[in-house]
Amino acid sequence: xxxxxxxxxxxxxxxxxxxxxxxxxxxxxxxxxxxxxxxxxxxxxxxxxxxxxxxxxxxxxxxxxxxxxxxxxxxxxxxxxxxxxxxxxxxxxxxxxxxxxxxxxxxxxxxxxxxxxxxxxxxxxxxxxxxxxxxxxxxxxxxxxxxxxxxxxxxxxxxxxxxxxxxxxxxxxxxxxxxxxxxxxxxxxxxxxxxxxxxxxxxxxxxxxxxxxxxxxxxxxxxxxxxxxxxxxxxxxxxxxxxxxxxxxxxxxxxxxxxxxxxxxxxxxxxxxxxxxxxxxxxxxxxxxxxxxxxxxxxxxxxxxxxxxxxxxxxxxxxxxxxxxxxxxxxxx
Amino acid sequence: xxxxxxxxxxxxxxxxxxxxxxxxxxxxxxxxxxxxxxxxxxxxxxxxxxxxxxxxxxxxxxxxxxxxxxxxxxxxxxxxxxxxxxxxxxxxxxxxxxxxxxxxxxxxxxxxxxxxxxxxxxxxxxxxxxxxxxxxxxxxxxxxxxxxxxxxxxxxxxxxxxxxxxxxxxxxxxxxxxxxxxxxxxxxxxxxxxxxxxxx
Numbered sequence: 001x002x003x004x005x006x007x008x009x010x011x012x013x014x015x016x017x018x019x020x021x022x023x024x025x026x027x028x029x030x031x032x033x034x035x036x037x038x039x040x041x042x043x044x045x046x047x048x049x050x051x052x053x054x055x056x057x058x059x060x061x062x063x064x065x066x067x068x069x070x071x072x073x074x075x076x077x078x079x080x081x082x083x084x085x086x087x088x089x090x091x092x093x094x095x096x097x098x099x100x101x102x103x104x105x106x107x108x109x110x111x112x113x114x115x116x117x118x119x120x121x122x123x124x125x126x127x128x129x130x131x132x133x134x135x136x137x138x139x140x141x142x143x144x145x146x147x148x149x150x151x152x153x154x155x156x157x158x159x160x161x162x163x164x165x166x167x168x169x170x171x172x173x174x175x176x177x178x179x180x181x182x183x184x185x186x187x188x189x190x191x192x193x194x195x196x197x198x199x200x201x202x203x204x205x206x207x208x209x210x211x212x213x214x215x216x217x218x219x220x221x222x223x224x225x226x227x228x229x230x231x232x233x234x235x236x237x238x239x240x241x242x243x244x245x246x247x248x249x250x251x252x253x254x255x256x257x258x259x260x261x262x263x264x265x266x267x268x269x270x271x272x273x274x275x276x277x278x279x280x281x282x283x284x285x286x287x288x289x290x291x292x293x294x295x296x297x298x299x300x301x302x303x304x305x306x307x308x309x310x311x312x313x314x315x316x317x318x319x320x321x322x323x324x325x326x327x328x329x330x331x332x333x
Numbered sequence: 334x335x336x337x338x339x340x341x342x343x344x345x346x347x348x349x350x351x352x353x354x355x356x357x358x359x360x361x362x363x364x365x366x367x368x369x370x371x372x373x374x375x376x377x378x379x380x381x382x383x384x385x386x387x388x389x390x391x392x393x394x395x396x397x398x399x400x401x402x403x404x405x406x407x408x409x410x411x412x413x414x415x416x417x418x419x420x421x422x423x424x425x426x427x428x429x430x431x432x433x434x435x436x437x438x439x440x441x442x443x444x445x446x447x448x449x450x451x452x453x454x455x456x457x458x459x460x461x462x463x464x465x466x467x468x469x470x471x472x473x474x475x476x477x478x479x480x481x482x483x484x485x486x487x488x489x490x491x492x493x494x495x496x497x498x499x500x501x502x503x504x505x506x507x508x509x510x511x512x513x514x515x516x517x518x519x520x521x522x523x524x525x526x527x528x529x530x531x532x533x
Contacts, residue, residue, distance in 0.1 A: 009379075055413065078379070080370060081412030110414035113454045117417065200375045201362055 001197045001204070008199050012056045012078060019063060023329040027066050030073065030094040035087055037066050038073045038094050048172050049073065049095025050163055052104040053088040053115060055080045057199065061156075061299045064330025070163040071328070072101075075118075079199050082110035088118025092127055100128035100172035102179070104158065106151030107135040130172055132179040134158055136188040136310065138247045139216030139225045146184070153261040153299040154188035154310030157322075160331075164324035182318065187244045188310040191215045191228075191236060196264060196302030205301070215240060233270070234277045240309050241281035250311060252286030257322060258293040259310040264300035266307050271295050278309055287311075290319045296332060335480070338435040338533070343399035344388055346533045351385040353529050354378045354522075361518050368505035368512035373415060377522050380411030380419060397430030397439075414455065415519060418464060421450040422526060440481070440530070444472035462498035462505060462512060464519030467491040471527045481531035488527040492520040 005011045016037060020028050023040075030036035052062050053075030063074045075091035077083030083091075092101045101122070105115035112133065119129045133147065136154035162179045170178070192214045195204035208214060209227075213236055216225035228236050250256060260275045262268075275295050282289070299308075314322070326333070338346070354361075354377050361374030387406025393399045404423030408416055426435060426443030435443075448468050457463045470487035479487070499511025 078412045080372060081376060081416065082414065084408050084410075084412055084416055086409055109455065110412070110417070113414055113417050114412070117454075198371060200372045203366070203371060205370050206366075 001202050003197065003199055003202065005199060008079075011199060012076060015056065015059070016063070016076060019329075026327060026329045030090070032094065033087065033090040035076045035083070036073055036091045036094050037063050037076060039066060039068065042094075043072065043097055045097045046099050046169060047072075047097050048099045048166050048170065048175055049092070049097065049101035050104070050159075050166050050175075051075070051088075051091050051095045051101055052106070052159075053077060053083040053091055053118065054106060054111065055082055057302060058300055060297070060330035061153075062159075065159055065328045067326065067328030067331070069167050069324055069326030069328070070159055070331060072166075082108070082114040083118075085114050085117035085121050088115055089121035089125070092118065092122040092129060093125065096122075096127045100130070102162070102166070102172060102175050103129055103131045104155075104162075104179075105131050105133050106155060107133050107147070108150060111151070128172060130176045132158070132162075132176055132183070134179075134183055136183065136186040137216075138187050138189055138243065143247060152188040152190060152310070153259060153308045154186040154312065155183070156259060156261075156294065156298055157186055157257055157310070157312040158182045160326065161318050161321045163326065164321040167324070178318075181315075182312060185248065185313040186310060187247045187250075187312075188308050189216060189240045189244050190263070190306060190308035191240060192263070192304065192306035193230065194265060194303075194305035196300075196304030199302070205304075215243075233273055237274050237277040237309070238281055241278055244309055244311055245281070245285050245287070248311075248313060250285060250287045250313060254287045254313050255290040255316075255319065256282070256287050257290055257312045257314055257319075258282065259298075259308075260293065260295045261299050261308045261310070262297040263304040263306040263308070264297060265303040265305040266297075268296070271307060274307055274309075282311075290314050291322055292333075294333065298331075337437070338396050340393060340396050340399060340434075342533060343396035343435060344393075346530065347381075347385045347388050347399065347403055349529050349533055350526065351381045353525055354381045357522075357525055361522060364516055364518040364521060367515040368500065368508050368517065373518040373522070376411050376413055376415045377419060380407040380416055383407060383410030384423065395430070395432045396435045397427050397432055400424070400427030400430060400435065400443075403427075415522075418451050418455055418519070419522065419526075421454070422447045422468070422523075425450060437475075437480075441472070441475035444468065444475055444484075448472040457501075460498060462495045462500040462517045462520075464517070464523045466495050466498065466517065467520035467523035467527075471523065481527070485524070485528045485531040488520075488524040492516060492524040495520045 141148035365373035408420035
């Protein structure tokens with residue numbers, strides 16, 4: 001299938017070329033490794049570094065989220081492949097100002113293995129590193145096995161809230177604890193309509209029946225937990241919202257942050273139609289939005305058609321951090 | 334392979350593995366499409382090409398060094414869970430051989446070491462429908478005094494047996510019925526590696 005790429009092996013490096021050329025005031029390549037993207041104006045001593053390594057192909061996450069109040073460095077892996085430990089270690093080095101580094105790890109097998117191995121390499125080099133496993137996808141494991149859940153779009157709440165607190169000068173342990181609190185109060189559920197096309201194989205990454213929507217599908221097309229007839233958006237959204245609200249569970253009076261994420265091939269028109277019903281379901285449950293919802297295309301799998309709904313129950317201190325300004329080039333609030 | 338593997342044979346092995354995985358890439362991608370995201374063949378091929386490139390650039394002094402350099406090159410280039418896990422096979426054999434030739438005992442020790450590393454990193458056990466279901470039988474065959482031809486047969490049988498298993502780790506665990514009915518591409522790749530080792 002068609003893609004606007006040159007040689008696929010060079011696509012990731014060319015993407016980074018374009019990014020640093022487009023936003024030279026915000027980001028640059030780290031001198032020590034061309035696959036590490038850092039802020040143009042790196043912070044001085046005392047700031048805990050916030051880092052993640054991830055496979056490419058899901059932009060704007062995570063490379064587009066390097067910036068003030070968000071990530072200090074991103075290890076940019078190959079397409080859909082977690083970066084190897086050496087690359088993650090380089091990103092940790094790039095972000096270290098002497099105050100330690102919090103390495104975010106989205107809970108997928110390759111990310112965990114390479115991330116923990118990369119953190120070990122950095123520790124051997126004398127850098128203080130903590131890892132924060134991020135997971136939120138309620139379809140991937142039951143609530144009593146939280147740490148078997150996958151990382152999904154709801155991890156966005158962690159980047160923003162922990163990022164803002166790191167900017168204020170909080171220490172490594174406090175940031176890790178804060179990240180865990182946000183994570184454990186976040187639930188996400190996704191639904192897929194059409195597959196994305198892998199740049200590597202130029203083939204659709206999975207197949208779906210024409211008239212069905214799969215609820216609970218992962219960012220790599222891991223099949224879901226329920227299939228529903230495509231057609232009426234409200235029915236699907238109401239079903240998904242109910243699952244999310246019941247999972248934590250969210251109760252009347254809870255203050256929440258909400259997110260409707262498009263996976264690449266779902267339009268803003270659709271996302272707003274989805275949000276309309278999602279908001280109605282939240283209202284019926286009596287949970288209250290603590291800030292404007294995030295609605296847009298944040299975590300993608302190429303041109304995959306689909307969306308996710310996320311909720312995070314927040315304390316007042318988290319809301320203040322959420323509302324702090326940030327300057328990541330492709331994180332639009 | 335019979336007897337001891339010297340530097341030139343180790344380099345020849347990397348040439349053959351690179352060629353073998355270039356041939357097998359599409360088939361492995363197709364296996365992966367059934368249980369994952371369809372790029373396992375591409376991942377391993379990219380790792381193998383980088384391993385060979387690193388070996389050819391390094392001018393290694395020994396067979397053991399060839400394996401170590403190949404493992405590092407593979408790990409840096411391949412990425413993902415597969416990159417880290419498959420690199421252990423080469424690194425572990427290299428570690429067992431040290432700076433000398435690769436003796437049959439080194440292969441046995443190397444595969445046993447790789448088996449342990451993969452189980453630890455991947456948090457997998459035999460029967461979980463992973464590469465361990467081919468690597469484990471191959472390592473055990475060598476540990477019990479079997480030769481490489483027997484180990485290759487064990488690995489091939491182990492890979493074939495993954496067809497009836499349900500996955501508990503990695504992406505495949507999210508596929509309907511844990512991907513039962515499909516061979517695990519990682520196990521298939523291990524079988525190809527041991528088969529090529531036996532033939533060199």
